[in-house]
Amino acid sequence: MPTVILGGGISGLTAAYYLLKKNCTSIALLEASNRFGGWIKSNKQKNDSIFEEGPRTIRPRGNPGINTLNLIDDLGLSENILPIKNDSAVARNRMIYAGGELHSLPNTFSSLLKVQKPFSKPLLMHLLQDLVTKPKIVKDESIYNFTRRRFGDEVAEYLISPLIRGICAGNAQEVSVNFLMKKLFDYEQKYGSISKGIVKHVFNKNTQIPKGKLAKKALEENWNVYSFRNGLETLPIKLETFLSSSTHVNLCKNFKVSEIKFKKNGALIKLDDGHSINYSHVISSLSAKTLAPLINNQHPQLASMLNNIKFVTVGVINLEFKGHLIESPGFGFLVPPKEKLSILGVIYDSCCHSYQNTVLTVMMGGYWFESLFGENPINEDLLKIALKDVKTTLQINSEPINYKVNILRDCIPQYIVGHQENLHKIETYIKTNNLPLSLCGSSYYGIGVNDVILSSKNVVENVNFSVG
Numbered sequence: 001m002p003t004v005i006l007g008g009g010i011s012g013l014t015a016a017y018y019l020l021k022k023n024c025t026s027i028a029l030l031e032a033s034n035r036f037g038g039w040i041k042s043n044k045q046k047n048d049s050i051f052e053e054g055p056r057t058i059r060p061r062g063n064p065g066i067n068t069l070n071l072i073d074d075l076g077l078s079e080n081i082l083p084i085k086n087d088s089a090v091a092r093n094r095m096i097y098a099g100g101e102l103h104s105l106p107n108t109f110s111s112l113l114k115v116q117k118p119f120s121k122p123l124l125m126h127l128l129q130d131l132v133t134k135p136k137i138v139k140d141e142s143i144y145n146f147t148r149r150r151f152g153d154e155v156a157e158y159l160i161s162p163l164i165r166g167i168c169a170g171n172a173q174e175v176s177v178n179f180l181m182k183k184l185f186d187y188e189q190k191y192g193s194i195s196k197g198i199v200k201h202v203f204n205k206n207t208q209i210p211k212g213k214l215a216k217k218a219l220e221e222n223w224n225v226y227s228f229r230n231g232l233e234t235l236p237i238k239l240e241t242f243l244s245s246s247t248h249v250n251l252c253k254n255f256k257v258s259e260i261k262f263k264k265n266g267a268l269i270k271l272d273d274g275h276s277i278n279y280s281h282v283i284s285s286l287s288a289k290t291l292a293p294l295i296n297n298q299h300p301q302l303a304s305m306l307n308n309i310k311f312v313t314v315g316v317i318n319l320e321f322k323g324h325l326i327e328s329p330g331f332g333f334l335v336p337p338k339e340k341l342s343i344l345g346v347i348y349d350s351c352c353h354s355y356q357n358t359v360l361t362v363m364m365g366g367y368w369f370e371s372l373f374g375e376n377p378i379n380e381d382l383l384k385i386a387l388k389d390v391k392t393t394l395q396i397n398s399e400p401i402n403y404k405v406n407i408l409r410d411c412i413p414q415y416i417v418g419h420q421e422n423l424h425k426i427e428t429y430i431k432t433n434n435l436p437l438s439l440c441g442s443s444y445y446g447i448g449v450n451d452v453i454l455s456s457k458n459v460v461e462n463v464n465f466s467v468g
């Protein structure tokens, strides 16, 4: 019986890729929609600029970053990469909008020593506060409370809150410290302060995934982030081509799973067109919210744990204006929640790619989507709000010559306080009930592209699938 992968986003596609590399000879990938790639969607416009509807950049660092670069290398996509190097204006200039103005965040050691608005004292002083702050032993806490305790109010308000908005469109007051700062949190819990932990671990390097040619190049050339010349969708498109050339993989579009029934030796997958198919093992790359109702009849307890993982909706507004209108080139800016603007932030796409016009992406809503825009806002209303805030923040008064509005429902999971404990319970339930089910994708072990690719690799490495 074949192994089945549910969902054909980047996580499902890479799970199929790694299974194939492991010599698995019978793989089916079921995707509900008529395309692969999931949230990764790059729309080329008439004048060659690209509107990214979902993710746009990937970080090259750490094991997850190295792993993705090795994959890109293996797929022969190295030449298609568009790196953004550490010394470029785009990498150096990340801003926040506070008190009616855009402020560059400190990006050099010397800038840590200066008073830079909106901070009232040099950032280094905030960081040194860690040395004299007593530890508080807790199981988990919000990233906001943790940074506030260790570094003060301003770091929590102006650095961490906007950062969490930028990464997961979430509320730092609810997102777990383990989401982004697990190591720092562990240092405090173990050694009493972050600084002491860093000193103790300075020579203690984690085991690293061996770097391929591209990962070495990224390190040598000091890449900050990267994308692809034709947009991030280059990666899932190439994976689809690669997988479809294999006789061992059956790629199925328009196959929407409606129920999963686990049996003694495998699982029966029911589709919404009434068909059912037996498989030996299920790898689900579906979001926890999508998976929960599929198993609810047979495993309500597991469904309830999956439903503990909450999701937010994001409005993504791609805009193109004639000419070059960005005064201070950079990656873009984020808006702290206390600023009362309706947008989460703006990405300056035309600074990352060299387009002939100004291309921006405005991110809206997230944790605050329903409270700001109601349950079912119309696209035109979101566009109006986005344009108003772009005018306020960037003084762009002209009308866009091109735009696209997308409302991405439940697109980003929120790793709120208690996420790790819930995840542990989910894993334990699957193990004790001997379910032939493995989980990958953004709901569990990290929400970025790198994380979900690594989660697929780990699933394939850790489970003993029958080969064939």
Ligand SMILES: Cc1cc2nc3c(=O)[nH]c(=O)nc-3n(C[C@H](O)[C@H](O)[C@H](O)COP(=O)(O)OP(=O)(O)OC[C@H]3O[C@@H](n4cnc5c(N)ncnc54)[C@H](O)[C@@H]3O)c2cc1C
Pocket (backbone or CB within 6 Å): 006, 007, 008, 009, 010, 011, 012, 030, 031, 032, 033, 036, 037, 038, 039, 040, 053, 054, 055, 056, 057, 058, 059, 255, 256, 257, 258, 285, 286, 287, 290, 314, 316, 408, 411, 412, 440, 441, 442, 443, 447, 448, 449, 450, 452
């Ligand atoms: C607006 C936005 C911006 C982002 N920016 C970045 C960024 O810059 N960098 C970064 O690293 N990450 C970013 N991310 C995160 C990144 O997009 C995700 O980590 C990644 O795309 C998740 O991939 P996935 O395969 O796990 O899930 P998905 O892409 O959600 O794929 C799941 C697939 O399952 C299919 N499916 C659903 N229901 C069923 C069913 N019943 N049966 C069969 N198939 C089904 C769906 O159609 C979909 O194709 C961003 C995310 C969003 C939403």
